[in-house]
Each structure stands twice: as C-alpha cells, then as structure tokens.
Amino acid sequence: MRLIQNMTTIAECTAPEYSVPSRVIKIAVIGGSGVGKTALVVRFLTRRFIGDYERNAGNLYSREVQVDGDPVTIQVQDTPGAEMTGDGISLPDHAACSIQWADAVVLVYSVTDRGSFDLIENLHQLVVRAGGAGIPPVILLANKADLLHLRRVDSQQGPLLAGTLGCSFYEVSASEDYNQVHGAFHRLCCQLAKQPPSLASCSASATTEKRRSPLIPRPKSPNMQDLKRRFKQVLSAKVRTVTSV
Numbered sequence: 001m002r003l004i005q006n007m008t009t010i011a012e013c014t015a016p017e018y019s020v021p022s023r024v025i026k027i028a029v030i031g032g033s034g035v036g037k038t039a040l041v042v043r044f045l046t047r048r049f050i051g052d053y054e055r056n057a058g059n060l061y062s063r064e065v066q067v068d069g070d071p072v073t074i075q076v077q078d079t080p081g082a083e084m085t086g087d088g089i090s091l092p093d094h095a096a097c098s099i100q101w102a103d104a105v106v107l108v109y110s111v112t113d114r115g116s117f118d119l120i121e122n123l124h125q126l127v128v129r130a131g132g133a134g135i136p137p138v139i140l141l142a143n144k145a146d147l148l149h150l151r152r153v154d155s156q157q158g159p160l161l162a163g164t165l166g167c168s169f170y171e172v173s174a175s176e177d178y179n180q181v182h183g184a185f186h187r188l189c190c191q192l193a194k195q196p197p198s199l200a201s202c203s204a205s206a207t208t209e210k211r212r213s214p215l216i217p218r219p220k221s222p223n224m225q226d227l228k229r230r231f232k233q234v235l236s237a238k239v240r241t242v243t244s245v
C-alpha cells in the first residue's frame with residue numbers, strides 16, 4: 001500500500017496529464033555489464049536507488065516531464081551490457097538497435113571497472129557509425145563514484161576521454177546522489193528539447209526515421225509496469241527479511 005502511495009506521489013510530481021501531445025525524446029543507455037545502467041535510469045526517472053536488479057534484458061522506460069516548462073515524453077532505453085572480445089567489441093543486437101533508434105546516447109562506465117572504461121571508445125565509434133551524417137548527442141557518465149576504495153579509473157581520465165570524443169562528462173553515483181544523475185540526464189533532455197523538431201525527436205521525427213532501418217525491430221514497449229513489479233519484488237524481499245529475523 002505504501003509502495004502504491006509512493007508511486008502515486010512520483011507520478012504526480014513528474015507525470016502530470018497534458019492536453020497537448022508532448023514531444024518525444026529518445027535516449028539509449030549503453031555500456032559494459034554491471035556498470036549501473038539500470039540503476040541510473042531508474043534513479044533518474046523515479047528518484048530511487050534500488051540495489052538489486054535482474055540481468056538487463058533491455059527495457060524501455062517512458063515518462064512525461066517538464067523541460068523548460070514544456071511537456072516532454074522521455075523514453076529511456078536500458079540495454080544489455082557490451083563486452084570486449086578477442087576480435088573487438090561484442091554488443092548485443094538489442095543495444096545496437098537502440099543506438100539507431102535513439103536521439104541521444106548515454107555512454108556509461110563504472111569507475112570501479114577498468115574494462116568498462118576501455119569499452120567506451122569502441123562504443124562511441126559504433127554510435128558515430130550508426131549516426132552517419134547526423135551523429136546524435138552523446139554524454140559520458142562515470143558511475144559508482146561513491147566506491148572510492150574500489151576505484152580503478154582515475155578521475156582525470158573520464159574528462160580527458162570525453163574531451164577526445166567531443167562529449168560532456170559527468171562523474172556520478174546512482175546510489176548516493178540523485179541530483180548528479182538527474183542533472184546529467186536533464187541537461188541532455190534540455191539540449192534535445194531546444195533542437196527544432198526536425199533534428200530532435202518528436203513522434204514522427206524525420207531524422208530518426210531516416211536512421212532507422214525498416215528491418216531493425218523497435219525496442220521493447222514502454223514499461224512502467226516493470227518498474228512497479230521491481231519495486232514490489234524489493235519490498236516483498238524486505239518484508240521477508242523482517243519476518244525471518
């Protein structure tokens with residue numbers, strides 16, 4: 001019951017009803033496995049940090065928010081983790097499709113995982129190749145900044161890499177700091193919302209449609225139900241723990 005009340009509060013804060021159709025902004029979140037992609041997306045959209053997630057199958061989350069006073073529907077595509085293999089990078093099909101679909105890409109590594117940092121340049125190349133003439137805006141997020149004792153990527157390396165790639169950089173902690181996470185995503189949304197509809201996405205964006213091959217399946221449909229299910233799972237796990245003590 002408490003959970004439902006909380007969800008209602010979140011919905012009231014961030015998803016008011018609008019009478020005019022809102023602009024749609026599509027963001028794909030890409031990175032190595034376990035870097036906190038899901039945690040970041042859920043933190044941004046719900047303010048909450050949930051410690052445990054099933055391995056990522058690639059959910060699409062959708063929410064209406066206000067950007068500079070205008071209603072905007074933000075769709076955030078969470079993706080399965082990329083990995084480095086002997087012959088290069090292995091990116092699940094779903095993540096590759098998401099790059100084609102998105103208006104903007106959030107590249108994520110964990111400061112505790114050197115391998116995830118080493119993937120970023122290759123992932124950026126994939127984004128550039130998928131974008132063709134119209135490379136989408138990209139931001140680089142270094143997550144898990146709270147785990148100081150486990151740090152494997154120096155704090156100067158992220159900004160340096162971002163400078164080389166020509167994208168903005170944010171070091172964040174999904175677990176400790178909502179404002180950092182929100183700030184990074186929100187600035188990206190503002191940037192996209194300022195672009196004219198022909199460049200940023202609206203429901204029938206010409207640019208996005210051009211980049212999307214008819215053979216590429218669309219990412220999974222909007223899934224707030226899945227979020228609610230996860231909250232319930234976490235809540236019932238906590239209740240079980242309390243009962244068993």
Ligand SMILES: Nc1nc2c(ncn2[C@@H]2O[C@H](COP(=O)(O)OP(=O)(O)OP(=O)(O)O)[C@@H](O)[C@H]2O)c(=O)[nH]1
Pocket residue numbers: 032033034035036037038039040050051052053054055056057079080081143144145146147172173174175176
């Ligand atoms: N300490 C700390 N842990 C985090 C942070 N972000 C995520 N985690 C933890 O890291 C683990 C992986 O987080 P996920 O959000 O599932 O990562 P993912 O990138 O979606 O993982 P895959 O689904 O395997 O691709 C979970 O145990 C999270 O609780 C953070 O900022 N700080």
